[in-house]
Amino acid sequence: MKAILLSLAFFAVFIGAASAANIVIMTVEDPNNYESPRTMREFAEKELKPLGHKVTIVEGDKPQMHHFAGLIEALKDADLLVLFSRRRFPPKEEMAAIKAHLAAGKPLLGIRTANHAFLPKPNEVVDASLAPWPEFTHEVLGGENTGYETKGLPYSVSVPAGIKTPLLEGVNVAEIRGYQSMYKVLPLAADATPILIGTAQEGASTPPQPVAWTRTYGPSKARVFYTSLGAPEDMRSADVRRLLLNAVVWTLQK
Template sequence: MKTQRRAFLKQTTALLAATGLTGWTEAVARSLNPNAAAADKPYVVFVTGDHEYSGELTLPLIAAELEKNYSMRTKVLTAYPDYNGEKDIPGLEALREADLAVFYLRWRQLPQDQLNFIEDYLKSGKPVMGFRTTTHAFNYPEGDERRRWNAFGEFAFGSPPGWGGAAKHTHYGHQSTTDVTVIPEAASHPILTGVEPSFHASSWLYRVLPDYPAKGAVPLLMGKAVNPDKPAIDNPVAWTWQNQWGGKTFLTTLGHPEDFRLEPFQRMVINAIHWELGKPVPKRWKGKIDINVPYGHPKKF
């Protein structure tokens, strides 16, 4: 039966194409295969679990926007049993079908079988995107054979390999905020289309300099600490890079839930997702996304 349907479809579409009725060709294809339209939409998988910044609450709102206004399919994975669950993110097999993987993680200790899905995805050369604490996504103890994953931020995104220590990856205090400006040399980058040249973010500034982002990275935004708790230097807060498997990457060290309320931040994120997928960034902004998520998880979701 399936063979007959395929033969009929092939004959019908060839006939319609020959008569110039290409629109009807697509219509016939959709009618005979209702899943075709969905299959044509890019599939974005969000992987969340960050203890602190409510990524499992903000990113579903980004996902909903992608589905509503930008013709994409999405899936949001969350830590189990809640955001404090460090050793289980069910559903990572979805990465097998993903066109883009977006990570917002902090200090996870996932089992090897779950890490395998992430490793296979990275080695496929597909694009990856990360937010803030994804620079230190994993936290395996000394002697654990999975400890190399503590450097996930470095090999996936060109960020420092974990938190503190020799990488000097720290921040400038929880009472500080960040003034963000577009780096002039990057102003024409597609990810910055329509992004205001300066805005104020609630995230306290992460230090990644002097050794990161990695060689070959293209910094897009610069951050200046406001009310820092120690002498501060300006640091990149968003950049692109290509990892060793050829995957396009975008990472921002911003990501406080109040950052997600900002229209320039929202627009950068939507643009970056399109850029990572190899799609033109939206010519027309669909408007500010209603995101109002608390910081610090006052209650379980």
């Protein structure tokens, strides 16, 4: 009982450490972006705002494709950028604001399609006024974008041996399943720390892949958390939502 009370007390302090942050969520409505505007709105209303966070959701393709109206202004005093967007190339001024956020040492939380947020398709022609960032996946997130595994779904999730982190406080990892494709992200950057591993069921050819990890980026050591979970089925899981809430707290710590 004493151990349980201590754990609950630690968790309360951990969650409380990031109250009243200014969080910007960058997302886009896209048939292949897993209903992210809806799930991010629900996450903001049910999980973030009750803790005192100010949340601004910037939805892309408004007024036209690749544009994220309001992003530059929103990022000026943002404490955290949450990225859940795919294959969008903001105008140069908007991309500059994203890079300035990171250069200042401010954190990033990437969800699922952030893995290819600014990555053009092979041979895709991009307008000169737009700014793709194909190196983002490797340089910032610290992973790769080499396809996905769909056989034997859903895949199981486990914790790597020896990993103990407050990011998993209150998370029953045994209850997490990946119900959509498992992203192939290996190899990770040398300074990335995997905290969750996905394993496809028997018959699949893909080896286990990290599905959540942490690292820092750039000289200012901006904290970065990424998870390839985030499909609508994942977001219905209380344990996945708790993981994301823990990630918000972790990224906001200095």
